[in-house]
Structure formats: C-alpha cells, structure tokens
Amino acid sequence: MEWLLSMPKVELHAHLNGSIRDSTLLELARLLGEKGVIVFSDVEHVIMKNDRSLHEVFKLFDLIHILTTDHKTVTRITKEVVEDFASENVVYLELRTTPKRNDSIGMSKRSYMEAVVEGLRAVSAVDIDFAPHNIDGNPVNDMIMNDICNGTTRKKIYVRLLLSIDRRETTEAAMETVKLALEMRDFGVLGIDLSGNPIVGEWSTFLPALEFARAQGLQITLHCGEVPNNKEVNSMLDFLPQRVGHACFFQEEEWKKLKSSKIPVEICLTSNIRTNTIASIDIHHFANLYNANHPLVLCTDDSGVFSTTLSKEYHLAASTFGLGKWEMFQLAKTAVGFIFADDGVKQDLEGIFDLAAKKLD
C-alpha cells in the first residue's frame, strides 16, 4: 500500500461535495444543529453510515448540500479536498461540482463557483497550479497561481475544474451552467459533466446544452449506464463524449460501441460496489476493459461518501485483479493521456511520471 500512496496519480472523477472529510461534515452538522436548522442526532448516523444504496447516496447528497451550500463553506471544503488529494500524491485533479443557486443567501451559480476558486486560492499545505497557461508559459490570470514554495520538496498538484449539470435541471439551467463554464475558462474550467440521480431526467433535456458546450470547445464527460437504460446509453455513446463515468449496465452492443470508439472510462470500483451497481468486485468490468487494452482511469467518485482514497482504489484493483507495481504505475501514467488540460500540462505530468519511474524498483 505504501508504494501506491507514494506513486504519482491522476484523479479524473471526483465530485467536490462527495469528497468532504467526515470530520468536516460532522462539524458542519453540529453547527447547524446548534442553530436549530437540523437535528444533529438525526443526521450523525446518516453521515457515518458506510453501506448505502444508490438511492440513499442521493438522499445523503441532499443533506450534504444543506450543510455546505454557503460561500464560506464551499471555499473551505474546496481547500480541504484539494489538500487531501495532494497529500496522497495525486498530481493532477479534475474536480467537478454542480454550480448551485440559493437565492435566500444571495448565492448564484457564478458566486458558488467564485467560492470554489477562492478555495483553490486558499490552498496552503501544497503548491497548486490551477490556471491555464498562455503559449509563453505564463498563467492567463496570474492572480491565481499559488506557487508559494516552489523549488522545495513540497507537494505540487495541478487542479482543473469541470462544471456538473444535475439531471434534475431544465434545459435552460443546463445552458446557464455551460455559459458559466465558458466565462470561467480562465479560472481553469475545462469542461462539463452530466451527473445526478440516474433515474431522474431525460437525456434529450441536456443534449442542447451539451451540444452547445462542445461547439464552444468545452470537453464533456457523462455519467453513463449507472442504471439499466439501453436507449440512453446508446445515445450517450453516439454523442461521442471525451470520457464516460461508470459504464456499469452495458449490453453486448454497447460494449462493442464503447470499445470501437475508444472513449476512456472513469472506473469507480468502491462506489460501484457500495451502491450495488456491480454485484461483486471480481466481476467488475474493469478486468474486461483492462484486458482489452481499453483506455481507463481509476477514480474515487466520492471519497468522503464512500470512505475511500485514490490509493485505496489502486490497491483494490491491484489485489483483486492480480496487478503488480509496474502495471499499476503504467495504469496511473496512461491516465495523463485522458486529462482535459492542455499539452503543456500533459508534458509536465509525463515528466513527473518519468522521474517516478526511475525510483520504481
């Protein structure tokens, strides 16, 4: 496990509000309990429960959003989540979050995202790069480099953002999120994710916003096949997103389509097992895709909600599917090819992996 922890890793499927420390959630719940907004004893066991169905996971997200949706807290959790990923040698993080509007506290989707960016600025335990760069190598917006301690042995993490569309949203709300993503490109926003409860909403509702996003040069990843829904999975694959997440309920025809399109899959082992979307780890489609040499990347999904880390996901894959140090290292390294950031960042990351390869024995 130690070598998996120290190995550089790339995280491409992490939801901000699913990646919060339990201790922070409990602290926030206690505070809201004291204010009489919630009853702490009612929510404590909900936060600490380990096994949840997919349905229960979405109920938990509703609770988490009550606890976290104010600007200061969004800033705090962003800072903590980034520092937690960096602490286990995640060198590149694509963090996704659903911009939220809450009129009662003066929160717009934009001010929510500004609070997220504030959280990136507040990162202090590690060096962070979260601004896209010009051709000359300088950040487009040099206010947002926080390279406090460059040149020392401090850890460094690249962070880029994806804005999520929640399946509960309307076409107009989805379009608003895409427009916000376009406005925030200089703050490291690279693309759009479609997520939220997979039994809610219709693919056709989000298609206009996703097509607009693509036309404007944003990259797209879709939660795909979390529940059986042939028609939707096929339409999603026909859309040719840059990546898909999960890919659990695929039939023969969809596997063929996926493999021939070579769309990289974000694999979330613990999440799939905990939510019972896959009955047991030994029959997880990771093995089939890995053996077919299909592009894939191991991810946490919701490290807080599922009590996992990226190192634990690597450990689970290595121990279940009998993969050694070199194979796991290659798996981590090939993920660099699937990131949404530009070639400059890719080259930097390849350099980090090349250096790490020399230390691999």
Ligand code: 5GP
């Ligand atoms: P947030 O976007 O609020 O930062 O992160 C939590 C949200 O991400 C949830 O409300 C949900 O919309 C989405 N999410 C987190 N985990 C999953 C998952 O496993 N499947 C799907 N479809 N959506 C998820």
